[in-house]
Amino acid sequence: MDGLSGHSQSRRIDIGHISLNVRESGSGPLMLFFHGITSNSAVFGPLMEKLSDRFTTVAVDQRGHGRSDKPEVGYEAGDYADDIAGLIRTLDRGRAILVGHSLGARNSVTAAARYPDLVRSVVAIDFTPFIEAEAFDALEARVNAGDQLFKDIAAIEAYLAARYPNIPADAIKVRAASGYQPTEGGLRPLASPTAMAQTARGLRADLAGAYRDVSRPVLIVRGEASKLVSPAALAKTSRLRPDLPVVVVPGADHYVNEVSPETTLKAITNFIDA
Amino acid sequence: MDGLSGHSQSRRIDIGHISLNVRESGSGPLMLFFHGITSNSAVFGPLMEKLSDRFTTVAVDQRGHGRSDKPEVGYEAGDYADDIAGLIRTLDRGRAILVGHSLGARNSVTAAARYPDLVRSVVAIDFTPFIEAEAFDALEARVNAGDQLFKDIAAIEAYLAARYPNIPADAIKVRAASGYQPTEGGLRPLASPTAMAQTARGLRADLAGAYRDVSRPVLIVRGEASKLVSPAALAKTSRLRPDLPVVVVPGADHYVNEVSPETTLKAITNFIDA
Numbered sequence: 001m002d003g004l005s006g007h008s009q010s011r012r013i014d015i016g017h018i019s020l021n022v023r024e025s026g027s028g029p030l031m032l033f034f035h036g037i038t039s040n041s042a043v044f045g046p047l048m049e050k051l052s053d054r055f056t057t058v059a060v061d062q063r064g065h066g067r068s069d070k071p072e073v074g075y076e077a078g079d080y081a082d083d084i085a086g087l088i089r090t091l092d093r094g095r096a097i098l099v100g101h102s103l104g105a106r107n108s109v110t111a112a113a114r115y116p117d118l119v120r121s122v123v124a125i126d127f128t129p130f131i132e133a134e135a136f137d138a139l140e141a142r143v144n145a146g147d148q149l150f151k152d153i154a155a156i157e158a159y160l161a162a163r164y165p166n167i168p169a170d171a172i173k174v175r176a177a178s179g180y181q182p183t184e185g186g187l188r189p190l191a192s193p194t195a196m197a198q199t200a201r202g203l204r205a206d207l208a209g210a211y212r213d214v215s216r217p218v219l220i221v222r223g224e225a226s227k228l229v230s231p232a233a234l235a236k237t238s239r240l241r242p243d244l245p246v247v248v249v250p251g252a253d254h255y256v257n258e259v260s261p262e263t264t265l266k267a268i269t270n271f272i273d274a
Numbered sequence: 275m276d277g278l279s280g281h282s283q284s285r286r287i288d289i290g291h292i293s294l295n296v297r298e299s300g301s302g303p304l305m306l307f308f309h310g311i312t313s314n315s316a317v318f319g320p321l322m323e324k325l326s327d328r329f330t331t332v333a334v335d336q337r338g339h340g341r342s343d344k345p346e347v348g349y350e351a352g353d354y355a356d357d358i359a360g361l362i363r364t365l366d367r368g369r370a371i372l373v374g375h376s377l378g379a380r381n382s383v384t385a386a387a388r389y390p391d392l393v394r395s396v397v398a399i400d401f402t403p404f405i406e407a408e409a410f411d412a413l414e415a416r417v418n419a420g421d422q423l424f425k426d427i428a429a430i431e432a433y434l435a436a437r438y439p440n441i442p443a444d445a446i447k448v449r450a451a452s453g454y455q456p457t458e459g460g461l462r463p464l465a466s467p468t469a470m471a472q473t474a475r476g477l478r479a480d481l482a483g484a485y486r487d488v489s490r491p492v493l494i495v496r497g498e499a500s501k502l503v504s505p506a507a508l509a510k511t512s513r514l515r516p517d518l519p520v521v522v523v524p525g526a527d528h529y530v531n532e533v534s535p536e537t538t539l540k541a542i543t544n545f546i547d548a
Contacts, residue, residue, distance in 0.1 A: 097548075120547075120548070121547065121548040216547075217543075217544040217545070217547050217548040218544070219519055219548065238522065239524060242521065242522065242523055242524050242537050242541075243521065243537050243540035243541045243544055244521070244544060245493055245519030245520060245521050245541070245544065245545060246519060246520050246521070246522075247516065247517065247518070247519050247520070248512065248516065248520075249516055250513060250516050263516050263517050266517035267516075267517045267519070269491075270491040270492070270517055270518060270519065271491070271519060271545070271548045272548055273394075273395065273490075273491050274371075274394070274395040274491040274493065274545045274546055274548055
C-alpha cells in the first residue's frame, strides 16, 4: 500500500455478484489495470511501481483468472464490464482511469461505453475492433494449449519464454510465479481452463459498437509487431473513430506493456496529464 | 467574454517586449490558440465557441500577423516561443493548454520544450519535424504570393477559395473579413510581408530537438491529405517520440481545424479530458 516502496498488497473485494482479487498500491486518482487472457494482475507491477506515487493503482485478477472467483459460465464482454462497474462502485473513489491489455482493453472500452459516469478515460492496449478471424484462431490455440501440468517453475518459465519470445526474462518470471498453483504431480495454471475457453470465444464478438459509442477519452495503443491487431484492423478502427488518439509502440508485439514498459508508461502519462 | 453566446472580445496585451492582439472568451483553465502563417486569431472562432464554456479560450494574433506588433526582424521559433511564454506569464492564470496550427504548432511545441513550467499540454496540428524541402518550397511560394492589393472582399474570397480549396466557404469568409485592411486602391493583408517572408524561411529550421526534448504531453494531429506533413515525416516523428499520441483526420488537408472542426474539437477534448 505504500507507493514509495512500490510494494503492493493483495486483497479480495466482494462487489456483490462476485469476489475479485486485486493488488493495490499508492494514492491519488483511481487507476485500474486489467490483464489479458490467461494472465493476472501481477503483470502490471512495473507500471504500478512508477505510477503509485500519483495514483491509487489497483490491478485486478479478472473473473476466471488468478485468485478471483471462477464461475462456470459468464465470460462475455458484458460480464467482464459489469465486474469493472461493480468494482468502481465498491471502491467508491470516484471515476476510474482504466488501463487494459488485450482482453482487459476489450473489457475496459466496453465498460466505458456502458458506464460513462464511472469511467474517466481508457488506455486500450492492443485490442481493437476488426481483428481478423485467423488472428483469433491463433490466439485461441495458444490459450487452450496453456492448460498443462508442469513439473516445476523452470518448466513453466521455459514454456512461457517459448510462447512469448519478446517478453523479457524478468517479466516471464513474474508470469510464472504468479499464475500457477501446486497440484498433484506439479503445477497448473490458476486460470480456469473452461473460463479461458469461453473467454477466448467471447473475444470474437463484434466490438465496433462499443468503440463507436464510447464517449469517454480512449487512447489506442498498438504494438508495431502485434500479430493480433493488424495494421488493417487499426486503420479501420481509426476510420470508425478518427478522434481517438493512437500510439504505435516500435519493437513491441502484442504484449506491449511487458515488452516495452517505459514507452507504455510515457504513453499513459502523456495521455492522462494532458 | 461570455462563453454562452460564443462571442469573443479583442484586446491588446502588452507582455513587456511586444504587444499582442488577442480574442478572449469563456472561463476555466487557460487554453491558448496559435494560428498558421499569414492567418490570424479569428480562424479559431468555431473551436472557441464550443470550448469557452469550459476553458478560458484566448486566440492570439502572433507577431507580424493580424493586429499585433510587427517588428522588422525576429521571426524565428525562439522569438515566437518567447511571446507565448510572456503571454502566459502576463495572463497569470497558471499553466496553459496550447493549441497550435502549422506555424502555431511549431511555436507551441518550441514553447513547451523551453518553458515546461508554463505549459500544461500541446495540441500540435499538422506541423512536425522532418517536413521535406519541397513542401517548404511550395508553402513559401504560397505565402509570398499572398502579398497583393485586392479591389474588394469578393476578390479576396475568390483568391482564398482558390488557395485553400478544401476550406468551407464560411471559414473562407472569416479569413477574408479578419485578415485584410483598407489601403489606397483597395485591401491588403494585415500580415506584414517582410515578417511573412522571414517566418516562412524560419519554418525550415530543424524541429527534431524540440520534439525530442519536450516533456509536456503533446497530441500530434495530421490531416490525412496534408501536403505539408507527409506520411514519412509523421512516421519519422513517431519514431523519434513513440510515446506521443497521434490523430490523423480523414478528408482533411493541412488546414485541419478549418476543414474538419468537429473532429478537431473531439480530438482536443479526448486528449484534455483523459
